[in-house]
Amino acid sequence: MIKPEPKCPTCQTAMQQGFVADFTLGSSGLRAANWVEGQPKKRFWSRFRGSGVDVTGREQREIVAFRCPRCGLLQNYAS
Numbered sequence: 001m002i003k004p005e006p007k008c009p010t011c012q013t014a015m016q017q018g019f020v021a022d023f024t025l026g027s028s029g030l031r032a033a034n035w036v037e038g039q040p041k042k043r044f045w046s047r048f049r050g051s052g053v054d055v056t057g058r059e060q061r062e063i064v065a066f067r068c069p070r071c072g073l074l075q076n077y078a079s
Contacts, residue, residue, distance in 0.1 A: 006075065008068035015066035020076065034060045035078035 006015050020033040036055050043054040061078035068074075 006066055008071060008073050010073050011068065011071050013068050013070040015068050015073075015075065018065050018067055020063050020065050033063045035063055036060050 005017075007013065008015055022031050022033040036053075037059040040053045043052055064077045064079045066075045066077075
């Protein structure tokens with residue numbers, strides 16, 4: 001479980017919650033990035049851009065990010 005407001009391990013400042021945006025689908029397909037289990041396996045054909053990574057049958061979780069406003073440290077968690 002993710003702490004509501006973690007403190008930065010570097011400078012002990014309260015961190016701000018956010019997310020990592022995935023721009024691979026262009027502005028109309030903007031979404032939060034996901035963690036995917038295992039190693040990336042390339043696939044030749046994809047609906048978008050002609051190539052990509054096959055995630056079929058793999059566990060996926062949305063990434064929640066926290067940023068320290070003082071030193072800029074980012075911490076990512078898979079929710």
